[in-house]
Structure formats: structure tokens, C-alpha cells
Amino acid sequence: MKKMKRIISMLLLCSMIFAQPVYAVENISENQSTSKSNIEKRGYFAEKNHILYYFNHNVFHNVLQLSQYNLQTQTASLLCEDYFRYDPIAPIYNMRVCNDGYVYFKAEKEEDIKEQEDNSAYYRVSINGGKSEYVCKYKEIAFLSDTWIYWSEKNIFYNLVTKETIQNTVTNSLDAILLKEPANSSCEYHDIIYLDAYHVDLNVIPTSHKNGQPLEAGIYALPLHKQSDFHKIELKEKANNFQFYNNNLYYHTGSAIKQYSLQNHTTKTIIETKETENDELYEFSVYNDTLYYHYGVEKNGKHYHNLYGISLDKEGSQAVIAVPYLFGNQMHIFENAICHATYAYQWNVGAWRIFDIHTGKIQFTLY
Helix, strand or coil: CHHHHHHHHHHHHHHHHHHHHHHHHHCCCCCCCCCHHHHHCCCCEEEECCEEEEEEEECCCCEEEEEEEECCCCEEEECCCCCEECCCCCCCCCCEECCCCEEEEEECEHHHCCCCCCCCEEEEEECCCCCCEEEEEHHHEEECCCCEEEECCCCEEEECCCCCEEECCCECCCCHHHHCCCCCCCEEECCEEEEECCCCCCCCCCCEECCCCECCCCEEEEECCCHHHCEEECCCCCCCEEEEECCEEEEECCCEEEEEECCCCCEEEEEECCCCCCCEEEEEEEECCEEEEEEEEEECCEEEEEEEEEECCCCCCCCEEEECCCCCCCEEECCCEEEEECCCECCECCCEEEEECCCCCEEEEEC
């Protein structure tokens, strides 16, 4: 009898040990990619692990230098001493921190500039600092996530971490230039490319199957390792832009943000706003089971912009103001901070204020 009890005890202990890894996997937070809404706003900043990356204007030399700001210690430092061209009129940086440990960005490096040529290129700098490295010309690639890129000339998908290369066998004109369009939400999630065909002008740049038939407007799933399963995601409404989190597709309809489950194919409204000329729902991002969205209203002839947050893991949660009184729509939403331009006149966005997204308090101002 004692021997039987010992056997049962050992079996129970083994079951507890083997169950722990499964539980841990289920509770690991997602390694999220850079939000496309930040790239749509020209990618002036990037953030990962409480470090904010940005270009600092070296006024003495009138150049840009890549810098970093620790949101926890509230200290700034130079990440790379290289000089990049300062363009105050219409800069586009498309900055992101990728999973290979590098900060990628679009810029014109001073020592690489050639007259009468398009000098825009992607460069990268290690998150540990050092010299910048040339990656490729700006129009050659499109980032689908912080792990996967699409290389248009070779028509391949490339993994920055594992160096894996996968030939695109489904679409014959998945062009990197098209994917760079600000409103295009095409992205990679769990080794599946979600192609945004809504922003494709089929009369100008047809995005087609390999059989030559043009794609209807909508979102398509392209599994990288089983491309024969290419199919359309059937949504009830038109998705203006979208992102993924926790096996759900979140999309913007204009006046609402909805959640589509990739597992059971059900749709749920997360937030719905008034659809008027004076009230507008702007960009959104999802971090740590919270959906943050930017909403502007007009009252008594004045415009008010706030950043709201709503919990996704609590049924019936109400939206609360995360950061108030933002006065303008030039904003980057990150996991631990938001970067907001104090004014925007034409292409000049002016100074930036950086807020703690958890407390709503301002941390520093960047000119």
C-alpha cells in the first residue's frame, strides 16, 4: 500500500512538472512588432524594452544623430556618432527596432551622399551602439514585421533573425513600393503575411494571383510555409487599417475599432464613436491587453484630442483617458510612451513631447 502511495505521489509530481512549461507558454506576453500606425506617421521614433530611439538634431553641424532615451532612468545618450542629412521639410525615417538587435531607419548618410541621385537608403545600428551599416536602397524592401521583410526585386520573404529566405509563389507583383504606402497595413503575424489589398489601385498596380487574376479588395492570409493555403479573410466591414494581437485581428472601420478572432471567426466591437465632421477616431495600437486609441472632438469651437485606453481582458471595460489634452493628430503610440508633436504646419511637425503612457505625465520635450 505504501509503495502504491509513493507511485501515485511520483505521478502527481511528474504531472505538475510537465504542466508548468505549457502554462508558462500560455502566459508569455507577445513579442509585438512595430505598430504600422507609427510608420504611417513617418516613423520618427521607435521603442522597445523601455528605450526610446530617435534622431537628435546636432545644431552645430546641422545634421542628425541617432540617440536613445531610457524611459525608466530618464536619461538620454548618443547611440551612433555618424552624421545623417537633416531635412526639416519632409523627413521619413520609418524607424523600428527589429528582433535581430538592430535599429533600422531610412536616412541619407552624409558620407554616402552623391549628387543628382536618390540617396535614400535603409541603415541599421546595433541597440548596443556603434557605427551604422548600410542595408539597401530605400525602395528595395518593405518591413512586414520586426522579423520579416519583403524584397521586391527578388520576390522573396527574408527573416532578419534566422536568415531564412522564402520565395513568394502566390502573388507576382507584391511590390515593396506598394507596401510602403502609408495607409497600407500589410504585415506578418505568426509566420503568416496578411496582405492589405484594399489600398491597391487595380487599374494602376494590379496585385494578382499567380494565375493572373486581380485580387478583390480586402485582407488576405499568405502562410509563408504553406502558400497554397492563401485565402481571403472575410470581414463584415471594410478595414481601413489593422493589426494583430493575441490571435485576434483588430481593425478600424472609420467610426469603430473591431476585433476579429482568427480562431473562431467571430467579430466583436471594442469601441464605437460618433461619426460626425467634428469628431474623429484616429490611429490605435494594442499593448499588454490594452487597446489605446486617439480620439478628437470639437466642443464650443475648440478641438480636443485625447489618448484613451480600454482593457481587452475584462468584459465590459470602459475606456479611460490615458493622456489628455494633446491638441493635434501627429502621434506615435508605443508600449511605454507616446510621442506627440506640439504642432504640425504642413510637413514641419515642430517640437515633440514624450509622455509616460501609464501615468500620462510628460517626460521630456524634443526640439
